Each structure stands twice: as C-alpha cells, then as structure tokens.
Amino acid sequence: MTKTLGILGGMGPMATVDFIAKLIRLTPARRDQEHIPLLVHAVPQIPDRSACLLQSGESPLDALLKGINVLVSGGADGIAIPCNTAHYWHPELVRQCPVPIFHMADICADYLQQEQVCNVGLMATDGTLKAGFYPPRLAARGIETQLPTAALQQQIMQGIYAVKSGHTETGSLLLEEAFQQMLDSGAQRVILGCTEIPLALSQTRADLQHRGVDATNLLAAHAVDWSLTSPANQAA
Amino acid sequence: MTKTLGILGGMGPMATVDFIAKLIRLTPARRDQEHIPLLVHAVPQIPDRSACLLQSGESPLDALLKGINVLVSGGADGIAIPCNTAHYWHPELVRQCPVPIFHMADICADYLQQEQVCNVGLMATDGTLKAGFYPPRLAARGIETQLPTAALQQQIMQGIYAVKSGHTETGSLLLEEAFQQMLDSGAQRVILGCTEIPLALSQTRADLQHRGVDATNLLAAHAVDWSLTSPANQAA
Numbered sequence: 483m484t485k486t487l488g489i490l491g492g493m494g495p496m497a498t499v500d501f502i503a504k505l506i507r508l509t510p511a512r513r514d515q516e517h518i519p520l521l522v523h524a525v526p527q528i529p530d531r532s533a534c535l536l537q538s539g540e541s542p543l544d545a546l547l548k549g550i551n552v553l554v555s556g557g558a559d560g561i562a563i564p565c566n567t568a569h570y571w572h573p574e575l576v577r578q579c580p581v582p583i584f585h586m587a588d589i590c591a592d593y594l595q596q597e598q599v600c601n602v603g604l605m606a607t608d609g610t611l612k613a614g615f616y617p618p619r620l621a622a623r624g625i626e627t628q629l630p631t632a633a634l635q636q637q638i639m640q641g642i643y644a645v646k647s648g649h650t651e652t653g654s655l656l657l658e659e660a661f662q663q664m665l666d667s668g669a670q671r672v673i674l675g676c677t678e679i680p681l682a683l684s685q686t687r688a689d690l691q692h693r694g695v696d697a698t699n700l701l702a703a704h705a706v707d708w709s710l711t712s713p714a715n716q717a718a
Numbered sequence: 719m720t721k722t723l724g725i726l727g728g729m730g731p732m733a734t735v736d737f738i739a740k741l742i743r744l745t746p747a748r749r750d751q752e753h754i755p756l757l758v759h760a761v762p763q764i765p766d767r768s769a770c771l772l773q774s775g776e777s778p779l780d781a782l783l784k785g786i787n788v789l790v791s792g793g794a795d796g797i798a799i800p801c802n803t804a805h806y807w808h809p810e811l812v813r814q815c816p817v818p819i820f821h822m823a824d825i826c827a828d829y830l831q832q833e834q835v836c837n838v839g840l841m842a843t844d845g846t847l848k849a850g851f852y853p854p855r856l857a858a859r860g861i862e863t864q865l866p867t868a869a870l871q872q873q874i875m876q877g878i879y880a881v882k883s884g885h886t887e888t889g890s891l892l893l894e895e896a897f898q899q900m901l902d903s904g905a906q907r908v909i910l911g912c913t914e915i916p917l918a919l920s921q922t923r924a925d926l927q928h929r930g931v932d933a934t935n936l937l938a939a940h941a942v943d944w945s946l947t948s949p950a951n952q953a954a
Contacts, residue, residue, distance in 0.1 A: 484763075486761070492750065492753070492755070492756070493750060494750040494753075495738075495742045495750065495753040495756075496739070496742050498738075499735055499738050499739045499742065502731075502734075502735050502738070502760075503732070503735045506731045506732050506735065511884070512883045512884070513766075513879075513882060513883060514728065514729060514730040514731065514762040514764075514766070514882055515762055515763050515764075515765075515766070516762075517728070517730075517731045517762040518762075519728070519760070519761040519762065519763060520728070520731075520758065520760040520761070521758070521759055521760070521761075521788065522756065522757070522758035522760065523757055523792070524738075524755070524756040524757070524758065525722070525755040525756070525757075526750040526751055526752075526753040526755065527720075527751050527755060528750075528751075529751075530749075530750070530751070552757065552792040552793065555791065555792070556759070556788040556791070556792055557788065643749075646749060646750055647748045647749060648747070648748070
C-alpha cells in the first residue's frame with residue numbers, strides 16, 4: 483500500500499519544486515498511477531528561519547505547525563520538510579504531530595556512514611549552523627564535521643540568498659567557489675545542507691557533483707522508499 | 719491580500735512540477751515570503767482521463783472531487799488544474815466546489831484573441847480532442863481550430879505517453895515533428911494543450927518555441943495575477 487507523503491514546503495518555493503522533481507525521478511514508475519501520492523503545503527509566508535535563530539525574529543513554529551495540521555488533515559501518512567534550517571524545530575513538531583516526520587540530518591549522516599566518510603564539510607545557512615543539529619548526528623556515527631571559516635560562511639549566505647532572490651547565476655558562482663575552498667581545506671565530501679544549494683549547483687563541474695552530498699536528494703530517496711515499501715502506519 | 723492557490727495535480731506528476739516552477743518564475747518576488755501560497759494535491763492514482771473518455775475506463779470524477787475537497791478544507795481560495803484532459807469534468811467540479819476553478823481553455827482562448835490569431839493548431843490527448851472543449855471556446859472568439867490528422871494524432875499520443883513513462887527524449891522527437899507538421903499545414907500558432915507537451919519541448923528550437931502556445935504557462939500567469947491582485951473571494 484503506497485503511503486501519502488506530506489511535504490511541508492515553501493522554504494524556499496523553488497527548493498520545494500526541486501525536492502518534488504527528485505521524488506519523481508527516484509520513483510521506479512512507468513505511468514502516472516505508479517508515482518507516490520503527495521500533498522504539498524507550500525506557504526512561503528512562514529517567517530524566515532535564519533532571521534529567527536540569529537536575530538530573534540518572529541518564530542516560524544506556529545506557521546510550521548499550521549502547515550503540518552493541514553497535511554495531516556488532508557491524509558498525509560508521513561512528512562518531509564525540504565528545508566534544513568526548519569529542522570531546528572523538528573523535536574517540537576514531532577511532539578505535536580501524529581505521523582512520522584523525517585529528519586534530513588539523520589538521513590544524511592546514515593548515508594555518510596554507509597559511504598565510510600570520516601570527515602565532511604557542511605555548507606548551510608547561519609541558522610542551521612547556529613541550531614547545531616548536524617555535527618552531533620555526524621559525530622554519533624564517527625564522522626567529523628568541518629565548518630566554514632567566518633568569511634567563507636558569509637559568502638555561503640550571500641550565495642543562498644542570491645538563489646532565493648532569483649539570481650541563480652550569482653549564487654552558483656559564490657557557492658561553487660565556497661565548495662572548492664572546503665575541499666581544499668581537506669573535506670572528503672561536502673554536505674549541501676541548505677535546499678537552495680543543490681538548485682545553484684545543479685549544473686556545476688562533474689568533479690564537484692561527485693563530492694557533494696545533496697541532502698535534498700537523500701531526503702527524497704528516503705521518502706520514496708518509505709512510501710513504496712514500509713507497511714502502513716510504520717514509524718519513519 | 720495574497721490568496722492561496724490550490725493545485726489539483728498529479729496528472730502527470732512532472733507536469734505539476736512544471737506548473738509550480740512556472741508559477742514561481744512568473745511571480746515578481748525577491749524573497750521567499752513574496753511568493754504565492756500554494757496547496758498541492760498530487761495524487762497520481764487518479765484514473766487515467768483519456769482511458770475513461772475513450773474506452774469507458776473508470777471515471778476520475780470521484781478522485782478529482784476528493785482532491786478538491788482536501789484543497790478547499792486546507793484553505794485554497796481558488797483552484798488550478800494543470801491537466802487539460804481533466805477539464806472535461808470542469809462543469810461538474812465547478813458545481814460541487816465553493817471556490818473558483820480556472821479553465822485552461824478559456825485562458826488560452828483569451829490569450830489567442832488578444833494576440834489576434836485566426837487559426838490555431840491543437841496538440842492534445844485523444845481524451846481532450848474527444849471532450850471537445852477547446853474548439854467552441856476558440857470559435858466564440860473568432861479563432862478556427864486546426865486538428866491533427868488521425869495518423870498525426872497517433873504520433874502525438876505516443877509522444878505524450880513517452881513523456882509520462884520518463885522517456886522524454888523519445889517524446890520530444892515525436893512531438894517536435896508533429897508540431898512542425900501542424901505549422902506546415904498552415905496553423906499560425908499551435909496550442910500545447912497537454913501539460914506533458916511543454917515538458918518535452920522545453921529545449922526545442924527557438925522558432926518552434928515562438929509559435930507554441932504553452933497552456934500550462936498561461937494558466938500559471940493567470941493564477942499568479944489572480945492571487946496577487948484580485949480582491950479576496952472574487953470570482954476567477
């Protein structure tokens with residue numbers, strides 16, 4: 483029995499599109515009816531996640547909970563959130579949600595453990611770095627997290643907000659250079675830990691593609707597998 | 719007040735993604751929060767529309783109504799259906815839906831009238847041709863519809879189902895050739911009247927791009943305009 487995936491999206495809007503496209507490409511389907519059923523809440527008016535974590539801006543929690551309520555009422559059996567930063571609120575969302583909510587960082591860390599990676603760079607928003615949910619999950623699997631220098635992190639944030647404002651080419655240049663610097667500093671692989679980053683790097687050099695760990699794609703693969711294979715009502 | 723757009727999608731899944739991407743590109747936004755709020759029901763298990771219309775297959779009406787119910791309950795103020803063939807059921811859906819549902823063929827016909835087109839080719843599914851909702855809407859605006867020959871229509875259907883099964887390159891070749899034949903037969907412009915067709919022709923020759931009328935893009939432009947500019951609760 484194929485289960486319905488709820489997507490709490492809109493953070494940002496094009497990252498949600500990228501996530502859905504990845505779900506579809508990863509589904510072994512030959513006709514419409516073999517694809518997994520989706521319900522998508524993409525209300526981008528959700529307060530900015532990084533602004534809340536760093537500048538005590540308005541909390542997105544109420545808006546996130548409202549979205550989850552719409553998804554569950556509409557029939558979602560499990561929920562994916564294609565926004566890394568929003569996972570800061572994952573524990574609170576899980577407490578208030580009757581269906582499983584996947585955690586991008588857990589899925590990413592499981593993958594890196596399987597791949598026997600010891601040392602990984604993390605490209606993410608200031609909010610995700612401050613929230614700090616990646617390093618302990620990686621450490622628990624024996625993987626060291628390499629964070630960008632302050633100057634490099636500033637460049638990464640500029641790249642991410644360039645993508646959000648529709649300036650994908652500018653974003654690509656900034657993010658590709660930052661990616662290369664993290665590899666030069668010794669990272670074996672680099673987590674693309676903000677859903678805007680894979681959008682900007684989708685056409686990047688093959689050697690970088692190979693070293694990047696696309697957290698959006700891993701979440702999509704996990705969700706497809708969950709929808710198609712695990713029995714109804716099983717935990718994520 | 720930005721209104722929430724409900725999308726009754728999944729027909730097919732990638733066509734829904736294409737529609738959402740077009741909505742985002744057409745929105746004059748510089749940050750996440752300026753994009754229009756979306757609720758998307760993409761449950762591709764909806765019975766095949768053409769199979770119902772041509773071979774008395776299972777009707778998709780109940781599944782379509784169920785989707786609309788989820789969208790309205792979740793807060794949609796208006797609904798777009800990025801599937802031309804499904805518009806056969808538009809009158810019945812409108813009767814049972816408390817919010818406006820846009821009609822792709824009306825939007826397309828309005829656009830062609832504005833562009834002072836007199837004669838337009840129609841590339842669509844067998845189901846849409848049988849349903850016959852394009853020609854009278856075009857005729858009401860003084861536009862003649864040019865339909866493909868039976869052999870060409872068979873090629874168009876092969877192209878559409880190739881796209882649905884993930885064979886986009888094969889689909890592109892079949893559909894591009896059919897498009898050219900319709901122009902050779904004297905059509906001024908050609909309606910891409912199945913949401914799979916713009917997917918297949920997104921990389922086509924510039925001269926064809928210029929002559930195609932992308933019904934998906936027109937629906938997206940209409941929906942963005944409706945969400946951002948018309949007063950709440952106004953009819954679509």
